[in-house]
Structures are given as structure tokens and as C-alpha cells.
Amino acid sequence: MAVKRLIKFTLVFTLAVILMGAYTRLSDAGLGCPDWPGCYGHLAVPSASHELAKVEQHFPDMTIEPEKAWLEMIHRYIAGTLGLMVLAILILCLKQPQAPKKLPSFIAALIILQAALGMWTVTMKLMPIVVMAHLIGGFSLFALLLLLYLRLKPLRIPGGDSHARKLMPLALVCLGVLIIQIMLGGWTSSNYAALACTTLPICEGNWVDNLRFADAFSPFQGEHPSFEFGVLDYSTRMTIHVTHRIWAVVTAVMLIWLAMKLRYSHSHIMRNSGYLLLLLVIMQVGLGISNVVMNLPLGIAVSHNAGAALLLLTLVFINYALWRKA
Numbered sequence: 001m002a003v004k005r006l007i008k009f010t011l012v013f014t015l016a017v018i019l020m021g022a023y024t025r026l027s028d029a030g031l032g033c034p035d036w037p038g039c040y041g042h043l044a045v046p047s048a049s050h051e052l053a054k055v056e057q058h059f060p061d062m063t064i065e066p067e068k069a070w071l072e073m074i075h076r077y078i079a080g081t082l083g084l085m086v087l088a089i090l091i092l093c094l095k096q097p098q099a100p101k102k103l104p105s106f107i108a109a110l111i112i113l114q115a116a117l118g119m120w121t122v123t124m125k126l127m128p129i130v131v132m133a134h135l136i137g138g139f140s141l142f143a144l145l146l147l148l149y150l151r152l153k154p155l156r157i158p159g160g161d162s163h164a165r166k167l168m169p170l171a172l173v174c175l176g177v178l179i180i181q182i183m184l185g186g187w188t189s190s191n192y193a194a195l196a197c198t199t200l201p202i203c204e205g206n207w208v209d210n211l212r213f214a215d216a217f218s219p220f221q222g223e224h225p226s227f228e229f230g231v232l233d234y235s236t237r238m239t240i241h242v243t244h245r246i247w248a249v250v251t252a253v254m255l256i257w258l259a260m261k262l263r264y265s266h267s268h269i270m271r272n273s274g275y276l277l278l279l280l281v282i283m284q285v286g287l288g289i290s291n292v293v294m295n296l297p298l299g300i301a302v303s304h305n306a307g308a309a310l311l312l313l314t315l316v317f318i319n320y321a322l323w324r325k326a
């Protein structure tokens with residue numbers, strides 16, 4: 001079925017768009033183009049002398065940084081291509097009588113919202129709540145595309161697997177715990193709190209006395225000309241960072257517990273999903289620790305983002321397989 005192949009390809013493409021987004025943000029290129037949808041009013045990054053003269057006239061306070069501007073524009077173009085792919089999936093699903101209709105329509109609506117969040121990310125100058133919502137939107141799109149793919153496959157794994165069926169509530173709780181951890185990660189990065197704590201296992205100094213939860217998790221942080229590089233003080237960033245680390249322990253314990261239990265499943269797909277989950281959790285914690293120890297190298301930070309996306313996909317798969325009616 002053409003639609004299944006297209007969804008599979010779109011899933012891989014979505015991961016590429018997510019990683020490109022993380023790379024753009026971590027290269028501090030999120031504001032590489034100060035306007036939207038064009039870049040300094042152009043379809044591509046302006047470079048000809050007459051274009052540069054126009055830019056100087058319309059953006060007198062800005063200096064074009066071509067590398068950053070290109071990163072931002074490439075992200076916008078591949079995100080636009082993803083939008084077209086999602087539209088094609090919707091059309092194919094609407095044409096096929098047996099294909100789901102509501103889920104692809106929801107995914108198409110989500111990609112429109114995601115484009116709007118991309119625009120607000122720029123026009124609201126990297127406001128953390130918008131940046132985090134944009135990250136969550138990308139991850140949700142990735143998870144829902146997998147769900148759509150699975151709905152088109154005759155997958156009935158643990159129908160008679162009574163052991164695996166007992167894990168349904170645990171798998172659902174694990175998914176909830178992981179989503180909270182991903183949101184905390186998004187809040188850590190969008191508030192530039194990655195380097196607020198540089199020691200292990202927790203923070204330097206008397207960090208407990210400096211915790212400020214109300215400020216750290218207030219969704220709005222007042223008016224600022226730009227939120228690039230963060231606007232919060234040290235204690236508030238440290239609180240965000242520490243919370244992400246502590247919840248990481250909860251997440252790792254829960255996910256490893258589920259992975260261990262899946263080892264006893266009668267179905268080899270569920271057993272293998274358990275092993276994959278275990279491997280991904282170990283890698284993700286390792287990457288998180290490397291972020292801290294190695295001062296946030298670009299490659300590790302982007303891989304940490306990819307690890308979170310793959311963990312989410314694995315848990316969505318496990319939940320789908322367990323909860324689908326036999």
C-alpha cells in the first residue's frame with residue numbers, strides 16, 4: 001500500500017526535521033532570520049549587493065550572519081516539505097475506504113499548528129514556552145505518524161499473551177513519566193539551563209537552599225526584547241536543570257522496570273521492544289551525563305534530542321501493541 005510506504009518515509013523525514021531543528025537551536029541560529037516566512041524579506045538568504053542594500057534599509061539594527069541564516073532557512077524548507085508529505089498522506093487516507101480518517105486529519109492540523117509555532121518562535125524572539133511547545137509539537141507529530149502507520153498494519157501481538165497484557169497500566173504510566181521528562185528537557189534547553197549545574201550527581205554548592213520552583217516553572221517570564229541565551233537568574237535555571245536530572249532518575253527506573261518485565265513476554269516482538277527500550281534508556285542517560293560533563297557539545301546535545309524522540313517512539317509502540325484489542 002503506497003500510503004504505508006509514504007508514512008514510513010515521512011517518519012524518517014520527521015526525525016531529520018526534529019534533529020535539524022535541534023541543530024539550528026543549539027547553533028544559536030534560531031534567530032538567524034529575524035522575520036518569517038522569508039529571510040530578511042527574501043526567499044533565500046540575501047547575498048547580492050542590491051539585496052544587502054535593501055536589508056540595511058529595512059533591518060538597520062541587524063547584521064546578516066549567512067551561516068546561521070542558512071541553517072534557519074534549511075530548517076524552514078525541510079519543515080515545509082514535511083508539511084506537503086503530511087498533506088499527501090491525508091489525501092491518500094481520505095481516498096482509501098479502509099484507511100483511518102480522523103488521525104491523518106488531526107496530524108495535518110498539528111503540522112499547521114507546528115508551522116505557526118515555528119513562526120512565533122521567531123517573532124516572539126525565542127520565548128521559552130513557545131520554543132518548548134514547538135519541540136513538543138515535533139515529537140507529537142513523530143509519535144502520531146507511528147500510530148497511523150501501526151493502524152494500517154495488521155498488528156495483533158499480545159492477544160493471547162497474558163503476561164504482556166498485565167503490563168498495560170505500567171506501560172501507560174511509563175509513557176506519562178517520559179512525556180514529563182521530555183517537557184522538562186525542552187524547558188531546560190529553551191531556558192538555556194544546560195550549564196547551570198556542572199557537577200555530578202547533583203549540583204554544586206548548597207543547591208537545595210537555592211531551589212525556586214515557582215519562578216522556574218512560571219510559563220511566562222515578562223517582556224524582553226529577546227529571550228536568546230535566557231533571561232532567568234542562576235537559581236531559577238539551576239532549579240530547572242536539577243528537576244530534569246531528578247526526574248531522569250524516576251524515568252530511568254520506571255522504563256528499566258518495564259523493559260525487565262517485558263523480557264518474560266511470550267511474544268518475541270515485545271521482548272525485543274523491551275531490550276530496545278533498555279538500550280535506549282542507558283544511552284539517553286549516558287548522553288545526558290555527557291552533556292553536563294563535556295559542556296554541551298553540539299553532537300551530544302543533538303543526539304540527546306534524538307534519543308528522547310526514539311524513546312518516545314518505542315514507548316508508543318509498546319503501548320499500542322499492549323492496548324490494541326486482541
Ligand code: HEM
Nearest residue numbers: 022182185186189194248251284285288289291301305308
Ligand atoms: C532519562 C531520560 C532523559 C530524557 C528522555 C531526556 C530528554 C531531554 C530532552 C527532550 C531535552 C531537550 C533537548 C532539546 O531541546 O534539544 C533534554 C535536554 C537536556 N538534558 Fe535530558 N533527558 C534525559 C536524561 C538526562 C540526564 C540524566 C541528564 C544529565 C545528568 C540530562 C541533561 C540534559 C541537559 C543538560 C539538557 C539541555 C541540553 C540543551 O540545552 O540542549 N538529561 N533532555
